[in-house]
Amino acid sequence: MQSHVSQRRQCAPAARRREPSRSRRWKDLHPYATVLVIFAVAMAWLATVAAAQPCNNPAVCGRNSGLVPFHKDAIHASLIWTKKSQCPQLLIWMRPSEYQPSAYLNPTVNGVFSGFNQTYIKLVQGGFGLSMLDESGWSRYAPDLERENVQLIDVCGLQALIDAGQFTKTHIEALTHEDMARTDPFFKDAGFSRGLGYNLFCMGHVAGVDGRIYVVGIHDKGGNNGGRKVNIFDPKTERWVPRPHPCVRSEFEADPSGTAFPHCDALNEANTDPPLPSDMTYQRWYPTAVALPNGRILILSGTDQDTSVGPAKASSTKVRQAVPEVYDPHTDRTIALENARKLFNMYPRAFVTQTGPGKDDWKVCVAGGTVQPPLPGEPGGPDITGYDPFLYTGDTYCLDVLAALADPNRHKPAEQHWQFVDTARDAHDSGAAVRMVTVNADGTWSQKVFVFGGNSGEGSDNVAIAEMIDFSDEHPKWQRIDDLVMPAGQNNVVALPDGKLLVVGGREGANSLRYQLYDPVDGTRQDLIESPVPRHDHSTALLMPNGGVWIMGGNRVQLNPGGDRNLAVPVMEAYQPPYFFKKAARPIIAKAPEQIHYGQSFKLDVSETGGAGGAIASVALLRTGPITHNWARGNQYVKLPFTQEKNGKLRVTAPPLPGLAIAGDYLLFIVDQDGVPSAGTHLRLNRP
16 A cells, blocks of 8 residues: 555564474473573462452552443444534434333333333334343333433533542442432433434444434344434434334334234335435445545445344345445435445444545555355355354455446446455454554654454454554554453443553453553553443443543443342443543643644644643544444544644644545544643534
């Protein structure tokens, strides 16, 4: 790939050492060697013991709040902004998104979960069953049974309550009705009552350049059943852009008992996914959506099944979608790139990459390819009926989206316009991933992607492997960095304002409860605090305007392992990284523009109430979500060049090209020479 940074010296591989003969035994070793071996083993044991000890120094390891009661599992989460606001809302949802729990659960008896509404299963699910994920919608806090499964949260209001020390409990079972009620005022319904008619569970969603949240695909009754819809949430109106509701949803709303009139057949996909002009060509579940520099959205992968054959036979019809599509918000239409077919894993990790000096010099790079034939469903291939029967590789490719769109043979099936880059040591399926961009004063840049843990698909174990690749290198290569503290998938990573990476959650048999901090400069890992709450399947984590991290989600019924699942409730932890405790004073952005433009400089008025006296070491933009299923779509870090002027002013240069930082909403942070960041200032990076 074309490089705009100086090529780094590549280390030659070390010479292979000859292994000692297996016949060589302990008695053959020199006595001093034996002592050294014993000493090394002892030191390794002591290091393990030390690593297992909790960290009690917040200036080293940070600190969590007590458990903050949430009213839904934050399985999908994104900050949303109005144009000039400095206080965002948090949009969250769970399954099924277009209903409230009282619609699909039996009435609570004796204060415990009492099963599922069989009428709902018949009329809405077409016989497809409900599961633990739907039981998570039940709550011992009765008001939440009538609350919609999509919520808007007042971030600044709830953060103020957290900062006031209102939440100190660290065990879910200890939370009371009064604790749950304390957060009620900060949550409001944002689902069916605001126009949503579809289940958006396990969908790809991304923040567009206009600040709206675009959600591609639908969850049609059960796992692997996809749909063609593109649903849009508009922060200005706090409503979903109107789409005709499917008859299954509208008829259940009118007659939830199913006795007033004959309902339409839920197994007929025209009744759950009625054709609309804005539809994608292919039905998708678990797709990835990528905001592009030209304002469009790339859609990759996804799975579907034919639900019309019923729940017993649907899994044998499974397909993995190989055709990318491009959605245009201006026309509300999609274009299928039949000429650029390629199979990837579910939710492939995909990143826009600037490949040259022009505004159209960009591609979308995707980590994690699919093992080629025989594929599931083919002779000699794996059983296609599994949840995800595919095997994956670390193969990494970049798609020239503009070339594929301009290709006169765009509608002919082919596998063109992809460029192979390199192969990672693991596919990192379900592993955390993040993009870190540095723009230098001399006009060069780096574009590093970090991946943590995950696995290589069906039947493979999660790994502790962490890797990095710089797509700005002339020949990008995956490089190992420090391993995770333990093998883990379903973890999350958050880029912090100081440029460090916070990795939380995950599991491989045991839960990974230790927070881990990575330095992207040298790839080293520092172990932090432990959480009392496991965060793995469907957990989320997002950077907040104050520089802290809200760690959320997971399935309610799995948040209290070893305890009474009826006592489990959704909870959030507000984590303060170590920089909160380094000193009393934080740098302050006293004045900043509401909008910035590519390649142009802008001024910041900064101050600090003590300490470094306003000496600033870095300025960074961080895009603000969304996140689901272990990685944040577009929630990236962009370090900017700046000069420090007199009277506490900085002159900062905005990103030169949209491939380095997609237009849209960002939090701007300054970080002083002690590594302490300011609170974030919201601004919008405008399209050229």
